[in-house]
Amino acid sequence: MTLPVDPAENLATLIRCPSVTPMEGGALTALARMLEPLGFTIERPVFSESGTPDVENLYARRSGNGPHLMFAGHTDVVPPGDESAWTHPPFSAAVANGEMYGRGAVDMKGGIACFTAAVARHVQKRGTIKGSVSFVITGDEEGPSINGTGKLLDWAAAKGERWDASIVGEPTNPERLGDMIKIGRRGAISGIVTVNGRQGHSAYPQLADNPVPGLLTLCEALLSPAFDAGTKDFQPTNLEITSVDVGNPAANVIPARATAAFNIRFGDAWTADSLQAEVHNRLDRAARRKKFRKGRTEPIDYDIVWRDRPSHVFLTRDDRLIDALSGSISAVTGRRPGLSTTGGTSDARFIKDHCPVVEFGLVGKTMHMVDERVALADLETLTAIYERFLEDWFG
Numbered sequence: 001m002t003l004p005v006d007p008a009e010n011l012a013t014l015i016r017c018p019s020v021t022p023m024e025g026g027a028l029t030a031l032a033r034m035l036e037p038l039g040f041t042i043e044r045p046v047f048s049e050s051g052t053p054d055v056e057n058l059y060a061r062r063s064g065n066g067p068h069l070m071f072a073g074h075t076d077v078v079p080p081g082d083e084s085a086w087t088h089p090p091f092s093a094a095v096a097n098g099e100m101y102g103r104g105a106v107d108m109k110g111g112i113a114c115f116t117a118a119v120a121r122h123v124q125k126r127g128t129i130k131g132s133v134s135f136v137i138t139g140d141e142e143g144p145s146i147n148g149t150g151k152l153l154d155w156a157a158a159k160g161e162r163w164d165a166s167i168v169g170e171p172t173n174p175e176r177l178g179d180m181i182k183i184g185r186r187g188a189i190s191g192i193v194t195v196n197g198r199q200g201h202s203a204y205p206q207l208a209d210n211p212v213p214g215l216l217t218l219c220e221a222l223l224s225p226a227f228d229a230g231t232k233d234f235q236p237t238n239l240e241i242t243s244v245d246v247g248n249p250a251a252n253v254i255p256a257r258a259t260a261a262f263n264i265r266f267g268d269a270w271t272a273d274s275l276q277a278e279v280h281n282r283l284d285r286a287a288r289r290k291k292f293r294k295g296r297t298e299p300i301d302y303d304i305v306w307r308d309r310p311s312h313v314f315l316t317r318d319d320r321l322i323d324a325l326s327g328s329i330s331a332v333t334g335r336r337p338g339l340s341t342t343g344g345t346s347d348a349r350f351i352k353d354h355c356p357v358v359e360f361g362l363v364g365k366t367m368h369m370v371d372e373r374v375a376l377a378d379l380e381t382l383t384a385i386y387e388r389f390l391e392d393w394f395g
Helices: 007-015 027-038 109-126 149-158 211-223 272-286 319-333 376-394
Strands: 041-043 058-062 068-074 099-101 132-138 165-168 180-182 187-196 238-245 257-266 302-311 338-340 357-359 373-375
Touching: 007 027, 007 099, 007 109, 007 376, 027 041, 027 058, 027 109, 027 132, 058 149, 068 109, 068 376, 099 376, 109 132, 109 376, 132 149, 165 319, 165 376, 180 319, 180 357, 187 211, 187 272, 211 238, 211 257, 211 272, 257 272, 272 302, 319 357, 319 376, 373 376
Parallel strands: 068 132, 068 165, 165 357, 180 338
Antiparallel strands: 041 058, 058 132, 099 373, 187 257, 187 302, 238 257
């Protein structure tokens, strides 16, 4: 029986599966074939929701007597973009100068390949694992994240599954392996503000109501003052205006409405509800200002729509999990990793409702870029870290 002990071979197999979200692309099938010889039971539920694509997921478990460790991640990848701009085809897994090229090499088929190899080496050496290991793998992380990890965990929990800890194999290291473990994530919410005016000729502004000055007033209120100065564990909250639009191609027409989209990343000084309430308060106060609306006495007529589902802030405080992973990283690399909550959101936001979760994977410098690639030496190092962690955590 051939076991998937080589992370480079595992990764090449996965990269050659064109699993651009939400397509399975053969990646889950390839992973299942790696895990079955290791004694994993494989299930592949498909989840659906109106207005979103159906998504196939994978839940694999090898049962044993002891604690239950979850490894979580995703096989879906972002589109490669202009394939002619790649040095090597994005789904070829070509190797050049000690690096493997391919979409998903670091985000995050590489992490899956390494953890699979680590489990295979552990089983090969010891014959067993002193506990249970499960893989929670979705095809929806790079998409809307509606029919993926959240539903997969709820589905498994309804069947009686319980976990003691989880590692997400996202690329967490900014420069080199051993730099950083993610022990939490900021929350995220997005919204669209629309100011309603009255269309008219730009030469006769008294007959119209230009919504643009009102939108400037509201955007200023969203941007200043700062929401907070940050906390011990989190960066300051930041709001970014991501789009401004009036839908008006004519230079001599005052538009009927103007919109601004925004995204907020927030720490533990706020909840999604309290932050939304603060945004409403800021907009209500600003709507009565006249700064950019000379001669207007009525309040700015605006609407706000909150987009998607908010991602909630969280922080993991499980010393056993964090210390075991930090110790494994130090033993293999000689470096003590920093503990961070920086960056965007990940599927860890769903896992934290089921068990303590941390994130640690490859160096993320090339993720989502043309010529995404990973050093073969990093694949071996990450596999060694994961293998050491399995020994320490189960031991």
